[in-house]
Structures are given as C-alpha cells and as structure tokens.
Amino acid sequence: MSIADVAWEERGATLRSPLLEGLGLVAGFTTRALGSMAGSVFPLDEQARNRETLARSLGFAGVVRTKQVHGNAVVYVGGFEGGSAPLDLWPVADAMWTDRAGVLLSVAAADCVPVLVAAREGPIGAAHAGWEGTSKGVTTALVSALVAAGADPHALAAAIGPSIGPCCYTIDEARAAMVRERGEGDHLLERDGAIVFDLWSANEAELRAAGLRAIEVARICTRCGGRDLWSFRGRDRDGRYGTQLAFLGRPR
Ligand SMILES: [Zn+2]
Numbered sequence: 001m002s003i004a005d006v007a008w009e010e011r012g013a014t015l016r017s018p019l020l021e022g023l024g025l026v027a028g029f030t031t032r033a034l035g036s037m038a039g040s041v042f043p044l045d046e047q048a049r050n051r052e053t054l055a056r057s058l059g060f061a062g063v064v065r066t067k068q069v070h071g072n073a074v075v076y077v078g079g080f081e082g083g084s085a086p087l088d089l090w091p092v093a094d095a096m097w098t099d100r101a102g103v104l105l106s107v108a109a110a111d112c113v114p115v116l117v118a119a120r121e122g123p124i125g126a127a128h129a130g131w132e133g134t135s136k137g138v139t140t141a142l143v144s145a146l147v148a149a150g151a152d153p154h155a156l157a158a159a160i161g162p163s164i165g166p167c168c169y170t171i172d173e174a175r176a177a178m179v180r181e182r183g184e185g186d187h188l189l190e191r192d193g194a195i196v197f198d199l200w201s202a203n204e205a206e207l208r209a210a211g212l213r214a215i216e217v218a219r220i221c222t223r224c225g226g227r228d229l230w231s232f233r234g235r236d237r238d239g240r241y242g243t244q245l246a247f248l249g250r251p252r
Contacts, residue, residue: 017159019216031228036242038108060104070132074145095142097125104249111232114161114246135182143210153211165221166198
C-alpha cells in the first residue's frame with residue numbers, strides 16, 4: 001500500500017492526514033490562523049488557550065503536551081490530566097503514546113518533523129523529530145514502544161507531517177558529522193556546495209526498517225511550501241516565530 005501522493009487537505013485552518021483519518025483517527029497539523037501553540041515568544045497563557053480551543057474543536061477535552069528536548073525518550077499517556085498543568089510538570093520526552101480513546105497527543109513544531117503512527121485499533125503515538133531526534137532514532141523508539149504494547153508493525157500506518165523539507169534544510173559540517181556517526185548518513189545530500197539533511201526520507205527509512213508498510217509523507221515544507229505555516233528557519237527579522245501543533249487522537 002502506498003498513498004504517498006495523496007495530499008494533506010486543509011480543513012478548519014488545519015491540515016489533515018488522509019491516511020490516518022481514513023483509519024478513523026483525528027490526525028493533522030495546525031496553521032498560523034489558529035495561533036501559536038507552544039514555546040516560542042508568544043505568551044504561554046495565550047498558547048494554552050489556543051490549544052484548548054483546538055482540542056474542543058476536534059472533540060477532545062484537551063491536548064497532551066510534553067517538554068520536548070530533541071531526545072528519543074517515549075512516554076505513555078494514560079489520560080488527559082488537565083490543560084492547566086504548569087510547564088515544569090510536563091514529562092520530558094519527544095515521543096508519546098496512548099491506548100486510550102479520547103486522548104489527543106501532540107507534537108509542537110515549526111520545522112521539526114512530526115511523525116504520527118496509528119492503526120485502526122490499538123495503541124497510537126506521536127514523535128517530534130528534528131535533526132537531532134531523527135539521528136537519535138526517536139521514530140524507531142516510538143514504533144518499538146507501540147510494538148511492545150501489542151501493535152503489529154505491518155498493520156501500523158504513519159504520517160510524516162509538514163516540516164522543513166530537503167528543499168530548504170541545509171546543515172553545517174559539524175552537524176552532518178554527527179548525523180553520519182549516528183548512522184543516518186544516507187540521508188545527507190550535497191547541493192550547491194551545501195549539505196542537506198533529508199529529514200523526510202530519514203524518518204521514512206526508520207519507519208520502513210521498523211516494519212511499517214503504509215507511510216504517508218505530507219511533503220509540505222514549513223519554510224517554502226506556500227502554506228500558512230511558521231518556520232523556525234524562515235522566522236522574521238526580529239526572530240519572532242510561532243509554533244504549530246501536530247495532533248493525533250482516537251475519538252471516543
Ligand atoms: Zn522548502
């Protein structure tokens with residue numbers, strides 16, 4: 001099964017994954033029209049309100065958040081614990097999974113890759129994979145957690161959401177050396193004397209190696225894709241930028 005060419009569609013100022021929504025999940029990515037969702041330079045209470053509004057509009061009580069640190073830790077989420085939990089109580093992890101309906105998982109991103117994984121039944125998960133998380137195998141770690149929870153990797157489907165594409169993502173030699181050291185050198189390209197890290201192909205390869213067959217790549221670049229999205233690399237001169245939220249949940 002390959003539906004990589006099916007475009008993510010815009011609905012209610014969000015972009016949606018046809019693959020995962022076709023399996024009965026709520027799965028997508030916010031746009032700037034819904035406001036900044038996490039981190040960055042916008043007021044925290046404003047962003048908490050934006051997340052609450054988003055969750056309600058999607059039919060969920062709230063959005064589960066973690067403190068993202070560009071690592072490969074995966075946490076289990078047993079339920080929505082309330083949107084007003086102070087930031088310092090959020091678990092430190094770049095991937096999360098749940099086996100509960102009614103829980104809306106999320107990944108904050110403004111260039112980093114959101115990877116959403118689910119099947120028609122069983123556990124679901126989301127990972128935040130920038131260059132560092134990708135090279136540390138956060139996507140592999142997420143699928144391992146889902147398989148340990150009983151998921152059949154051949155039945156899992158994954159969506160690689162909007163994020164900075166190989167069109168725009170150049171990295172310096174020091175970073176490239178670390179990527180090579182961590183075994184992801186196949187996804188480094190050279191273009192016009194610069195080194196490009198293809199985060200889409202790197203995460204797709206991790207998913208395939210983990211046994212997944214149905215993988216959808218949105219191929220929407222946050223920097224040059226022409227959508228209403230913030231990009232960390234493409235931020236304003238004053239450094240201001242917001243953060244979108246990728247979301248995945250099984251409706252009750
Ligand atoms: Zn681009």
